[in-house]
Amino acid sequence: EDQVTQSPEALRLQEGESSSLNCSYTVSGLRGLFWYRQDPGKGPEFLFTLYSAGEEKEKERLKATLTKKESFLHITAPKPEDSATYLCAVLTGGSYIPTFGRGTSLIVHP
Amino acid sequence: KAGVTQTPRYLIKTRGQQVTLSCSPISGHRSVSWYQQTPGQGLQFLFEYFSETQRNKGNFPGRFSGRQFSNSRSEMNVSTLELGDSALYLCASSLTQGTDTQYFGPGTRLTVL
Numbered sequence: 001e002d003q004v005t006q007s008p009e010a011l012r013l014q015e016g017e018s019s020s021l022n023c024s025y026t027v028s029g030l031r032g033l034f035w036y037r038q039d040p041g042k043g044p045e046f047l048f049t050l051y052s053a054g055e056e057k058e059k060e061r062l063k064a065t066l067t068k069k070e071s072f073l074h075i076t077a078p079k080p081e082d083s084a085t086y087l088c089a090v091l092t093g094g095s096y097i098p099t100f101g102r103g104t105s106l107i108v109h110p
Numbered sequence: 111k112a113g114v115t116q117t118p119r120y121l122i123k124t125r126g127q128q129v130t131l132s133c134s135p136i137s138g139h140r141s142v143s144w145y146q147q148t149p150g151q152g153l154q155f156l157f158e159y160f161s162e163t164q165r166n167k168g169n170f171p172g173r174f175s176g177r178q179f180s181n182s183r184s185e186m187n188v189s190t191l192e193l194g195d196s197a198l199y200l201c202a203s204s205l206t207q208g209t210d211t212q213y214f215g216p217g218t219r220l221t222v223l
Contacts, residue, residue, distance in 0.1 A: 034211065043114070043200050043214035044153075087153070096207055097143075097166050100153040 003027070006088050006101035013108050016077050021086055021104045024070040029093025033071050035064050036087040038103070044087055047073075078108045112137065114203050114215035122221045128189040131218045135182050135203030141165075142184040143212060144176060145200040153200070159184050160207040188220075196222045 003026045013019055023033070032051050036044035048057045050066040057064050061082065063074040073086055085105045089098040115134045123129050135142050143166075144156040155168040159178035176186040182203075188195055198219050202212035 032211075036214070041198070041217075041219065043116075043202075043217045046211055046213055049211050095166075096158065097155050097168070098212065102152045 004088060004090055004099050004101040006086075006104050008104060009102070010105045011107070013075075013078055013106070015079055015108055015110050018074070018076045018078070020075070021073040021106070022070060023073070023088030023101055025088075025090050025099075026069075027090050027092045027099070030090060031093055032091045033066055034089045034091070034098065035071070035073055036089070038085045038087055040085075047086075075106070078106075080108045080110050082106065083108045114201055114213055116199075116201050116215040116218050118218060119216065120219045120221075122223065123191050124223050125191055125193060127191050128187065129191060129220060131186045131188075131199055131201075131220075133184045133186070133201030133203075133215060135184070135201075136213055139203035139205055139213075140182050141204045141207045142178055142182065143202045143204075144184070144186050145202065146170070147198040147200055147217070148196075156186070156199075158207070165207055191222045193222050196220060 005024050007022045032049050034049050035047040038044040048064040053068045055066050061076050065072050085103040087103045088101040091098045117132045141160045143158040146154045158166040162178045173189045178184045198217045200217045201215045204212045
């Protein structure tokens, strides 16, 4: 059974304090790994899709990387507006249904 | 390009009633998936529709059903509501079945009293 584990569950940072969120997975035949940002009471907002180990993608203060067993979402010099829950999901070869992790709740204090 | 839209945004029902939620995908997207999100269970997949046919189904009781119309718009129905059905119901669209990126709507917050 495909499993996706995100850590930490919650993270508090000071503005400007860089850190990383982790998404580890045990799946067979990874077809894609997705990162989403979700604000309270809203739908997840798409951030990145990664397809193969070694791939990296960047957007503003966010950078996502992928290895064969995990993905990291690096946040550089975060701002309070980066506060949100970050969700990771994987899509595997035999399924059309992405498996979501439980998310990391990030709070950035000014 | 307009994003995924869901109506209504908020809904309050009582136990035993039924409810219908609506989702309009991004223009050109033909696959629509539905999810239930609760604090305790996270995001759980309900079902996926593509070309007006249900292609995949999650582990939910038969009280949860859906359909897709020829314009790719989708509806989800929950009959005989239970307190535990209170959740944020999310719709996501993608270009075609099994393609990678899903784009989510704002959700419908359902409260069952």
